[in-house]
Amino acid sequence: MTVRVGVIGAGWIGKEHIRRLTDTVTGARVTAVTDIDAVRAEEAAAPVGARVLPDGAAVVAADDVDAVLVTSWGPTHAEHVLNAIAAGKPVFCEKPLATTAEDCLRIVEAETAHGRRLVQVGFMRRYDTGYRQMKQVIDAGRIGEPLIVHCAHRNPTVPESYTSEMAALDTAVHEVDVLRWLLDDEIVSTQVITPRATSKRFAHLKDPQIMLFETAKGVRIDLEVFVNCQYGYDIQCEAVGEEGLVRLPDPAAVGVRTAARHSTEVLTDWVGRFRDAFDTEFREWIEGIAAGEEPTGPSAWDGYAATVITAATVEALQSGRVVATDLKPRPAFYGGAA
Amino acid sequence: MTVRVGVIGAGWIGKEHIRRLTDTVTGARVTAVTDIDAVRAEEAAAPVGARVLPDGAAVVAADDVDAVLVTSWGPTHAEHVLNAIAAGKPVFCEKPLATTAEDCLRIVEAETAHGRRLVQVGFMRRYDTGYRQMKQVIDAGRIGEPLIVHCAHRNPTVPESYTSEMAALDTAVHEVDVLRWLLDDEIVSTQVITPRATSKRFAHLKDPQIMLFETAKGVRIDLEVFVNCQYGYDIQCEAVGEEGLVRLPDPAAVGVRTAARHSTEVLTDWVGRFRDAFDTEFREWIEGIAAGEEPTGPSAWDGYAATVITAATVEALQSGRVVATDLKPRPAFYGGAA
Amino acid sequence: MTVRVGVIGAGWIGKEHIRRLTDTVTGARVTAVTDIDAVRAEEAAAPVGARVLPDGAAVVAADDVDAVLVTSWGPTHAEHVLNAIAAGKPVFCEKPLATTAEDCLRIVEAETAHGRRLVQVGFMRRYDTGYRQMKQVIDAGRIGEPLIVHCAHRNPTVPESYTSEMAALDTAVHEVDVLRWLLDDEIVSTQVITPRATSKRFAHLKDPQIMLFETAKGVRIDLEVFVNCQYGYDIQCEAVGEEGLVRLPDPAAVGVRTAARHSTEVLTDWVGRFRDAFDTEFREWIEGIAAGEEPTGPSAWDGYAATVITAATVEALQSGRVVATDLKPRPAFYGGAA
């Protein structure tokens, strides 16, 4: 069975995923595309033989669409996801699930009422081989109970349009999700410390930032977000437990010795760093749908948590205070105790 | 366009590639399968909706077969490949291209007469990210002219059926191919040194072996083949040039610190080590066929060279002498100077 | 010229330094020893042919003592150091210089009045090859202006007598000194975060702790102190600057591959980790004295700063608040601007 996917939003990431579903992932076909820019929709649809539809509702409703991919502008995500739930169709929504906690909760409630998971949120790090190895090590008890996690998320540069709030909303959001999953724990408070800013940034930007998270179990996470670090795209993660630690590997790269230096390349681009994770993410999503199973990736609840935690982090940045995330209790539908 | 592939030989590797062409590589479909064991053929064909055909000739001739995959017993390879050339169909032949130099040359002649490359031989290392990075570094002149290459090819254990000759024919053959490609050079002589044998082997086996190759340009290669090394599957390669060196990376793996040790996992299995290389190999092969292009992977000439060089290495092992490979000059059709 | 050293305090570290001055460092001889326990003094003095003297004052006053080494109980340090200054003799004082800011300042004032540096405080990390390489990289501008430093200080276990306050006073004090030197900057505030405590500790102890320091230039430092980490003695330090980062190396250790693991040993003991640093520290101290030069190691001012900053960190731990260090301005005598 080929899963027929309808795509809402044909910007850079939409096109990237259309290419992925067409050229890289087997068992899927993009059959319908929409975008607020009809030309862009056509450019994305034509090469893969998909139809252009007038809007998201039409994509969700289309007979030849088995599953929906939402890659539109963030504020529109909730509407499309809710439509898909109403139609009983699996939906993959790029982060964020929604831009407000309220919209996220509407999705959670709709999905709960539907009674079966349909929603997956696009946090791809859970599909990265290194993080998966870390989780195996932690879950196997090899480092004992986790106590501290040290992280860094570094980009070489960002454009002027990148704001201080985006450090949480767009950048740290990946760690927020992957750490909740890695630790099987919830983030209950957040704080932001702002070191001396780098001179190599646009003046409005607070960069770097150090975010401090606390989990329900008392694990402390420190996360350096540095989006103008110049030297490369570098993701670091080290979990320290009662008996040992586990560290995310750097990508494998040939070692070169010349001119009194041993060196390996550092990537400069997140696309290369997480290409395999994206591929695995979509491969597993399509396989699950083809098998008639509920999605196992980041859930609507995870999307809600990420939105709330990153919003609290923005508040922490602005206020200079420790901010409680005040997440609602996780419902039993999403694996909660209640 | 979906490339319809007919598969000749449904043993372990045949099934693995059927799975790969079905689940991992887009743009391909296995439509026909044959095997000397009809039950095995049926078991391989049924899950992917392919027909079972009586023999290789039928597979090559089938209307719904655009390209042929040969994964049968080595001595039968030549016949199937020659059939495919005669039919003007692209053919991917697992190593070896043929078990004798004569058969390899018959294929080379047939393909040359056909006037267009159809044959690709299944040496997957050229598709490994690490080796590709090494080639980029070498081709960019970063280490200067290569002078020496140090290699190791280690397997944890081999079964009793593995013979001393297979160290060259089945194991070192991968280095023979990838080094010719990496260096853009030809191997002109070969020698085998036998260290003290490990006690952890079947008694008939000479293990480990050290193979010494010399290239036309004078590069010297030492290759440790150790197929009962116990500790893991470990592939090492270091090229030393006039100005520096480049080394193949170990696969990325999380670092763990416990009990006074920092450790990373060593693989124990070649399947895991080269899974991505196999995927890329087939992805590029299928893409090329879909695009109507000649294959860019290991050619019939490379298959001939590998067969001749490994046979000479067996002779070197048995005689204890340095053996010239006496390869014929590379024809212009295969990029030779002539 | 042989520098004749008088030692005040013959406990473990005193004996260790007596051995070092006798067997490892050339140009020095221990001529006099005292300890509140006369037997212990005798045991330390006899093997090296030194006299036992009744008290620290006698050691300082002795004609055959050119330089004084203070390795007695912390609260007695100030008295001995002040005596040495009064006598105009070089004095090496193990950390802390004194247990109160007031006593440190009395030493600073006495030394300033003397007009020539006599005091060196025993912070050995400045003599570690790795930290020295880091300083060279930073001072050469290779990473640009430093913005953030990530550190970890881990011991396998501590005895029951180790208190939560000692995490700052005895453990983090090493990072406090080495980071002030590495960054050529001052620590202006301190904060302590307490993750979930490890179960592998004595119940009274807060372990691990995360200390957050801010410098005058705005650099932010996070320091994990974890003194029951079980797996080893592990010191980590990574300085992130505007253009790159530099990381302290792990000690060199052979790599071993067995049983599907590549592993290197992690030390379990600070003595092994910093043995070379201690040797270099004393070698340079003795060489300076022999050459009639002022000491170049950690000064009385550095000792004052370390005492104040670690005391503020204890207050931060107890109060849960950010605590300003309120250090006095650095006098010109100690390289300050004033």
Place this chain on the structure above:
Amino acid sequence: MTVRVGVIGAGWIGKEHIRRLTDTVTGARVTAVTDIDAVRAEEAAAPVGARVLPDGAAVVAADDVDAVLVTSWGPTHAEHVLNAIAAGKPVFCEKPLATTAEDCLRIVEAETAHGRRLVQVGFMRRYDTGYRQMKQVIDAGRIGEPLIVHCAHRNPTVPESYTSEMAALDTAVHEVDVLRWLLDDEIVSTQVITPRATSKRFAHLKDPQIMLFETAKGVRIDLEVFVNCQYGYDIQCEAVGEEGLVRLPDPAAVGVRTAARHSTEVLTDWVGRFRDAFDTEFREWIEGIAAGEEPTGPSAWDGYAATVITAATVEALQSGRVVATDLKPRPAFYGGAA
């Protein structure tokens, strides 16, 4: 007790060791120096307060010389060592012990007749921490019985005076000694392979060379000697056994990330690489003498073996053949079975 050392030969290495015995190693004092160049002798002797004596015999005979250090021109070594044995004084002889097998055997016979070990040969690698860790791992049986050792010995450049024979006599001689010790085994044959020569050498020189050694137990060693490798001074050693392998570490060095590269420094100089080994070598030598013990370092027999094996390697280079080393059986006096 201070060991009073007389030094024969005040060239570069002689001066280096005089400095070491004076400034770095405790318990020793250089009391007498001679050199064929009296000015050079005076320059070496004066700063350390030693006397200049007319010749080696005078140094050996001097009342204020407890132990002799031979750092003169190689062909004169045997005479001085034999003199020292005749005088019953411990003697440290820089490599080679003697330039001919015959002279080495005369020393062996003289020392055997004396009945107590007096001679130590200056092979410092046995004192390198990394090699010592390797030996511990091997001796503990962690890699099982050794089967193969891969080595590389690379220098950035050599002057025009360096000849092809010196690759064995001066360079590989270090591996010859350290491997015999590491493996507790004897080298029985040697062979040299000459890859394409680097263009970055003087025309008369064969560089690089690959030396192949076989031991009595059947271990095979390949050693790349490359003395114009340009990029650095780099020593590699990996021992492969029946159950695993152990690899010499690179020297610890800070990691730097800038401009899309992670890099560590490669040394360019053997002095820095083996400084600590030299220090330990002399420290242990002096301690042994002070304790009245026989030396435990490389013996006259080791010196004999190194001279014979490297001479055979020169013959192998010149003849292109495998050359048996034809060492005499190790006498019981030197730990042999006989």
